[in-house]
Each structure stands twice: as C-alpha cells, then as structure tokens.
Amino acid sequence: MATLGHLGLLGTIDENEVDIVAESSESEDEVQTQKKKKKQKRSDFNQSFSFSEQSDPYANLYKPPALQFTKKRLETSTLDEKIAHVRKQRKKQKKQTGDSDDDDVELRNGDLKDSSHVGADEDEIEEDIESSEEEEFKSDTIKVKEKKKKKKKKSKGLEEEETEEAEKIQFSENIDTYDETLTFQDINVSRPLMKGLAQMNFEKPTPIQAATIPVALMGRDICACAVTGSGKTIAFMLPILERLLYKPKESPVTRVLILVPTRELAIQVHSVAKQLAQFTNIEITLSAGGLDLKAQEATLRLGPDVVIATPGRLIDHLHNSPNFNLKNIEILVLDEADRMLDEYFAEQMKEIINLCSRTRQTMLFSATMSEEVKDLAAVSLKSPVRIFVNENTDLALNLRQEFVRIRPNREGDREAVVAALVSRTFPDHTIVFIQTKVQAHRMHIVLGLLGINVGELHGNLSQLQRLETLKRFKNSEIDVLLATDLAARGLDIEGVKTVINFTMPNTMNHYIHRVGRTARAGKKGRSITLVGEQERKLLKEVVKKAKTPLKSRIIPQEVITKYRDKIESLEEDIKQLFEQEKEEKEMRSMENQVNKAQNILEKKKEMMEQKRTWFQTHKERMQEKAALRAGDLNRLPSRQKKKGKDRNKGNALPTAEDRVLNEISKAKVYGARAVKRALKPKRIRAFEDDDFSSGAPSKKKKKVKHKSAFDEELTNTGKLALKKFRAGPSYKERKEHGLIGRKNGKGFKSFRGKRKR
Numbered sequence: 035m036a037t038l039g040h041l042g043l044l045g046t047i048d049e050n051e052v053d054i055v056a057e058s059s060e061s062e063d064e065v066q067t068q069k070k071k072k073k074q075k076r077s078d079f080n081q082s083f084s085f086s087e088q089s090d091p092y093a094n095l096y097k098p099p100a101l102q103f104t105k106k107r108l109e110t111s112t113l114d115e116k117i118a119h120v121r122k123q124r125k126k127q128k129k130q131t132g133d134s135d136d137d138d139v140e141l142r143n144g145d146l147k148d149s150s151h152v153g154a155d156e157d158e159i160e161e162d163i164e165s166s167e168e169e170e171f172k173s174d175t176i177k178v179k180e181k182k183k184k185k186k187k188k189s190k191g192l193e194e195e196e197t198e199e200a201e202k203i204q205f206s207e208n209i210d211t212y213d214e215t216l217t218f219q220d221i222n223v224s225r226p227l228m229k230g231l232a233q234m235n236f237e238k239p240t241p242i243q244a245a246t247i248p249v250a251l252m253g254r255d256i257c258a259c260a261v262t263g264s265g266k267t268i269a270f271m272l273p274i275l276e277r278l279l280y281k282p283k284e285s286p287v288t289r290v291l292i293l294v295p296t297r298e299l300a301i302q303v304h305s306v307a308k309q310l311a312q313f314t315n316i317e318i319t320l321s322a323g324g325l326d327l328k329a330q331e332a333t334l335r336l337g338p339d340v341v342i343a344t345p346g347r348l349i350d351h352l353h354n355s356p357n358f359n360l361k362n363i364e365i366l367v368l369d370e371a372d373r374m375l376d377e378y379f380a381e382q383m384k385e386i387i388n389l390c391s392r393t394r395q396t397m398l399f400s401a402t403m404s405e406e407v408k409d410l411a412a413v414s415l416k417s418p419v420r421i422f423v424n425e426n427t428d429l430a431l432n433l434r435q436e437f438v439r440i441r442p443n444r445e446g447d448r449e450a451v452v453a454a455l456v457s458r459t460f461p462d463h464t465i466v467f468i469q470t471k472v473q474a475h476r477m478h479i480v481l482g483l484l485g486i487n488v489g490e491l492h493g494n495l496s497q498l499q500r501l502e503t504l505k506r507f508k509n510s511e512i513d514v515l516l517a518t519d520l521a522a523r524g525l526d527i528e529g530v531k532t533v534i535n536f537t538m539p540n541t542m543n544h545y546i547h548r549v550g551r552t553a554r555a556g557k558k559g560r561s562i563t564l565v566g567e568q569e570r571k572l573l574k575e576v577v578k579k580a581k582t583p584l585k586s587r588i589i590p591q592e593v594i595t596k597y598r599d600k601i602e603s604l605e606e607d608i609k610q611l612f613e614q615e616k617e618e619k620e621m622r623s624m625e626n627q628v629n630k631a632q633n634i635l636e637k638k639k640e641m642m643e644q645k646r647t648w649f650q651t652h653k654e655r656m657q658e659k660a661a662l663r664a665g666d667l668n669r670l671p672s673r674q675k676k677k678g679k680d681r682n683k684g685n686a687l688p689t690a691e692d693r694v695l696n697e698i699s700k701a702k703v704y705g706a707r708a709v710k711r712a713l714k715p716k717r718i719r720a721f722e723d724d725d726f727s728s729g730a731p732s733k734k735k736k737k738v739k740h741k742s743a744f745d746e747e748l749t750n751t752g753k754l755a756l757k758k759f760r761a762g763p764s765y766k767e768r769k770e771h772g773l774i775g776r777k778n779g780k781g782f783k784s785f786r787g788k789r790k791r
C-alpha cells in the first residue's frame with residue numbers, strides 16, 4: 035500500500051517519529067523504563083534556554099503584529115515537498131538509466147552567478163561576462179540602448195500637448211526643493227521619536243522627508259511624490275506621531291487613519307509606525323483583511339490613536355464594530371494615493387471618506403502621484419501643497435534597467451528565458467513579476483523542478499501563506515519570489531537585487547512600482563523586462579522617460595533552447611503535480627464540508643450568529659470586481675465562463691505560447707482600460723466643501739430653495755411629469771387609492787382609455 039509520503043501527502047504523524055512498541059514482546063516495565071529514559075533525554079535540554087539575540091532582522095517587521103492577528107487554523111503548502119519528491123524520483127531514474135544530465139542546470143554556470151551582482155559596476159559586469167566565454171554556454175551580451183533623438187523631440191511635443199489637455203489641481207504652494215543640510219533636530223522632532231529614529235538607524239531625513247515633514251506639521255493638506263524607496267512612509271508617519279504627542283489624551287478616540295491598498299503593505303506600515311512610536315504611548319493598530327476580525331474588533335473598540343487599514347476591512351468594522359467610527363479623524367493619509375483613488379477602490383473610498391470628519395488634514399503619497407483634478411476629486415483637498423521631489427514618472431537613479439527582446443515567433447520561450455536568468459545570473463534576492471496567479475503558480479513548479487528555491491505570492495493563497503512566503507523571502511530562505519502585482523506597490527524588502535518582468539506590465543505606473551522593489555534607499559538594483567513585439571509601445575514610453583541609459587540583454591539562443599528542452603522534459607511531472615493539487619483541493623473542500631456539517635449538528639458554531647453587514651452585498655462586490663477585471667472571459671456571465679473553461683478541458687493543454695499570449699493580452703486589456711478610464715470624467719465625489727480650493731471644478735453649493743408641492747407640480751416640465759399629466763396617476767398611485775381591481779371596469783384604467791380617445 036502506498037504511504038502518504040509516497041503520494042507526496044503529509045500525514046499527521048510520521049511512522050518514524052513514533053516508537054512502535056509490540057504489545058506481545060515487551061513487558062509494561064520495559065515500556066516504563068523507556069519512557070523514563072525519554073523524559074531524562076528531554077530534560078537534558080535546558081528548558082529555560084532562549085536565544086538572547088534575534089538574528090532575523092525582519093522578525094520585528096513580520097512576526098508580532100501580523101501573526102498575532104492571523105487566524106488560528108494553519109494551512110501548510112506541500113507543493114515544495116511534492117516538487118522535492120519529484121526531483122528525487124527523477125534523479126533516481128537518471129541514476130538507473132545512467133543519464134548524467136542533471137536538472138540543476140544552474141550549477142554549471144555557477145561562476146556566472148556572481149558576475150552581475152548588484153553593487154558591481156557596469157564595466158565589471160561586462161568584463162566578467164567576457165571572461166566566462168569559455169563556458170559551455172555562451173554568456174549574455176549587454177548593449178546600451180541608444181535613444182532616438184529625433185523621435186524624442188517629436189514625442190516630447192506630443193507629450194506636452196497631452197499634459198496641457200489634462201486639468202490640473204491648483205496648488206496653493208509648490209515645493210520641489212528641500213534643504214539638504216536639514217537634520218531631524220532642525221525639525222524639532224521630540225525626544226521619544228528621536229529615540230525611535232535612532233533605533234531604526236535613521237540619522238538624516240531623506241529628501242522627501244526633509245521637504246514634507248515641516249509642511250505636514252503645520253497641518254496642511256499635501257500631495258507628495260517621490261521615487262520608490264525614498265522613505266515616504268516616515269515622511270507621513272513622523273509628523274503624525276509628532277502631532278499626536280502634543281494632543282491631550284482625554285478620551286481614547288481614533289484621530290488618524292492611514293489607508294493602503296494591500297494587506298502586506300498595511301502590515302509593513304503598521305510595523306514601521308510601531309517601531310517609530312516605540313518610546314511613546316501612542317496606540318497604533320491594524321485593520322487589514324485576511325487577519326483575525328475579532329482581535330481587530332477588540333483593539334478598535336479601545337479607540338487607538340492611529341488605524342492603519344485596507345479599505346474593505348475598514349468598512350467591515352465601520353458597519354459591524356460597535357463604538358468604532360471615523361467622526362474624530364483629524365488626519366487622513368492615502369499611501370499609494372493614485373491606486374487608492376482609482377476605479378478599483380472608488381466605491382469603497384467614497385464610503386470611507388464620507389464618514390471622515392470634514393475638517394481633517396489629508397495627505398496623499400505615491401511614487402506615481404496624479405495631479406489631475408478628476409483623479410483627486412474624491413478627497414477634496416483644502417489649499418493643498420504640492421511636494422514633488424521627483425516627477426511622477428521618475429525612477430531611482432541607481433536602478434539599472436535592462437530589456438530582453440522576445441522575437442515574434444519565440445513567445446513560447448519566456449519561461450526558458452526566466453529560467454536561464456535566475457539559474458545562471460540572478461540566483462537570489464530576485465523577484466519575478468507575473469501577470470496572472472495561474473502562471474505564477476506554474477512557474478513555481480517549473481523553477482522548483484529545476485532546483486531553484488522559489489516561493490509564490492499572489493491572491494490565490496491564504497493570508498498566512500502570503501505572510502509566510504514574504505517572511506521566508508525576507509529571511510533569504512527563498513531565493514526567487516514569483517509575484518503578481520499584489521507585491522508591486524510599497525513593499526520594502528531589504529536586499530532585493532533584481533526584478534524580472536515576465537511580460538511588460540500593464541501600464542507605465544505598474545512598471546515604475548514593480549521595478550521600484552529594488553534600488554531602494556540609495557542601494558543599487560537591476561530590472562530585467564522581457565519585451566515582445568506586442569509590448570513595444572510601453573517600452574518606447576519607458577525609453578522616453580528614462581534618465582539613465584537602458585541596456586539590452588541578449589541571451590544566446592542555445593542557452594534558451596537548452597532551458598526550453600529542460601522545461602519540455604518536465605511537462606509530464608508538471609501535469610501530475612497540478613493533478614495532485616487538484617485532488618487535494620477537492621479532498622480539503624470535502625473535509626471542510628464535513629466539518630461544517632458536524633459543527634452545525636453539534637451546535638458548536640452558533641448558527642444564529644449575527645450576520646455581518648457591509649455597504650455592498652457580496653453579489654454586488656463580486657459583480658463590481660468582475661466588471662473591473664480585465665480580460666474577455668470576464669465579461670461573460672459566470673455560467674458561460676465555466677463553459678469556456680470546460681471547452682478547453684477536452685482539448686490539448688495550452689502551449690507555452692498560448693500561456694504567454696494570455697499573459698500579454700491580460701496586460702493589454704488592462705492598459706487599454708486604463709487609457710479609457712483616464713479619458714473618462716470622474717463621477718465620484720465624497721462631499722462638496724465650501725472651502726474647496728483644490729482646483730477641482732468648484733461647484734459652488736447652490737442655495738436650494740424648497741418649493742411647495744404645488745409649485746413643484748406646476749413648474750416641473752420633466753418628461754416623466756408631463757407624461758403623468760397626460761396619462762394620469764401611476765399604477766402604484768391608483769393602487770394606493772384603491773382604484774385597482776374594480777369589478778365594474780370603472781376607475782382609472784377606463785378613465786385613461788376615455789381620455790386618450
């Protein structure tokens with residue numbers, strides 16, 4: 035009989051872990067003495083021992099706050115074990131057949147691994163590559179991409195035309211310089227916060243901090259832009275905490291709300307805030323999705339000074355947690371503001387901003403900050419200050435941008451190109467961005483089977499899995515992180531050397547945020563983007579906006595072919611792994627159903643538990659999401675979608691090219707929608723403010739004179755009113771007056787008919 039381990043499944047207890055005591059052969063005494071011995075063994079280990087120093091620099095960031103809120107039920111992914119199992123089997127088979135070919139291709143080019151480490155100068159890199167020409171494979175060639183000057187002039191003119199068209203916010207002040215000599219002492223940062231900064235090893239404010247903190251301390255509304263990794267979090271957090279320090283703490287109320295787009299980012303911002311405020315008595319809490327609701331509810335009830343939240347979960351609490359509201363919000367921060375104010379969050383932001391106090395200070399931060407009226411209309415800024423330390427298309431100057439050209443008939447090579455890149459040249463501290471969750475998962479299996487230490491991060495995972503993966507990547511337990519755009523914004527992972535884009539991102543903004551995961555806080559970094567024929571438009575835009583020379587990387591075709599063959603030889607294993615996972619998923623789902631039924635029967639779970647409410651029904655949110663999601667299939671009603679999926683089932687598996695084209699088309703549809711959206715006038719407005727000087731179309735509040743019902747009836751020339759006059763009262767009105775259903779046929783129906791005649 036096959037063991038669980040053989041199937042790649044994890045049993046509760048492994049046979050080897052338990053001493054199997056044969057009942058018939060051993061007396062009870064012997065068992066007792068064995069037990070005693072075991073006890074003694076255990077006590078050899080000093081129970082009071084604990085590690086005095088934490089070698090994990092990220093432990094503070096990711097353990098206490100996040101895991102404290104995670105749900106108790108632990109889910110463990112067995113994918114890596116399954117991959118390891120398959121690899122073991124393959125090795126065994128190869129040994130038996132005497133095949134020397136090894137899956138671990140990367141080992142052959144081990145010397146190359148160090149050749150292009152970030153930190154090495156560009157010249158050094160090229161030298162190293164040249165010196166390794168004798169390798170079995172030819173090494174990559176790097177060329178500097180020259181800008182086409184003539185075209186640039188033309189496009190510059192176009193660009194100016196475009197920007198002239200967009201209606202921009204009228205800022206009351208514009209700050210684009212800062213005092214380079216400014217210190218935290220000069221800004222008069224209080225002692226407890228100075229201590230916090232010292233603990234974080236921040237000696238001097240970064241440019242965006244130097245420019246923003248003094249203005250924010252004055253309580254002004256701010257619209258701030260600075261490149262990725264330039265320290266925007268401290269730029270808003272420090273003035274917030276400083277202002278809170280001087281507020282008398284009469285009754286505990288929430289005064290500050292910081293909204294961010296993703297759970298991981300919320301956890302990170304929360305962690306930074308906690309570290310900075312560690313010597314103060316300011317209460318900071320987290321309200322992010324995927325974490326324990328009840329624990330959050332309990333802390334929110336205590337009225338913490340600062341709440342860091344993702345919109346969905348915050349709305350949930352606003353509707354379901356008694357005593358928690360936003361009436362007393364004095365400062366509202368939107369981190370990644372352009373994202374928070376885009377279509378995806380529009381309804382939720384409208385709901386939240388409506389509940390915030392109108393007299394609040396509002397601060398908006400992003401590396402791709404919009405200045406357009408229609409994009410910022412929802413937040414109604416009051417005399418805002420524009421603090422653009424960088425332009426909203428700037429990238430970190432120490433980012434080296436490379437591009438790998440994918441020829442039209444070679445789209446199916448992308449997996450091989452990425453495999454070659456991470457195996458030969460960028461084996462660790464690398465993030466690979468992939469458009470879809472499905473492809474990210476497939477790449478996990480592909481690269482895993484090639485012997486690369488990978489992890490995946492996307493929305494199909496449980497929150498605990500997401501956090502675990504992130505933590506393992508931060509701790510260098512994972513070398514390559516495969517992520518969707520979920521990880522593109524805001525995440526600050528120290529030591530990321532390389533960002534690889536499997537396909538060109540959806541838009542320029544997506545590109546800026548993705549590549550911004552490296553080259554942070556003054557460090558060097560590199561991005562490598564695979565660009566196919568269909569994606570050249572965005573490449574042109576990147577080239578146009580680039581302030582440093584771009585590079586073109588050419589991977590020898592024989593290397594790509596070698597990796598492609600490797601991947602092809604793995605296809606059968608990949609298919610089996612997918613099938614295993616599917617079966618397990620079904621089993622888990624059945625198990626869940628059984629458990630649920632059991633809970634109901636035993637009345638363990640209170641069936642009469644109060645239902646939580648939200649401002650949208652689940653169906654409405656799902657419909658909204660579906661409408662927002664890009665892709666043709668998504669426009670179909672769910673039943674048709676299923677049919678479409680089933681149709682594919684019978685056919686042969688999609689080829690590598692099909693998969694890539696799907697990735698590219700998703701990005702393209704999104705990009706096209708983004709352009710369309712940009713041209714569309716924004717509809718949402720949170721509230722009309724008399725003191726609204728943001729430059730948004732200032733619809734002055736007209737004094738609405740209430741007309742009498744009689745006046746209204748006489749003066750209403752609306753289509754409906756006229757129709758009503760012509761046709762008489764509506765069906766509802768007639769019913770109200772008991773004129774419906776008269777047997778003699780009298781009443782308005784006949785009356786209406788008469789009138790018509």
Ligand SMILES: Nc1ncnc2c1ncn2[C@@H]1O[C@H](COP(=O)(O)OP(=O)(O)OP(=O)(O)O)[C@@H](O)[C@H]1O
Nearest residue numbers: 236238239240262263264265266267401524526555
């Ligand atoms: N004053 C400072 N001195 C040194 N390092 C700093 C300072 N302020 C922030 N940092 C570091 O800079 C890094 C980037 O900070 P942060 O995540 O706030 O950047 P960001 O501008 O918000 O980036 P993104 O646009 O990607 O969200 C962090 O690792 C942080 O520790």
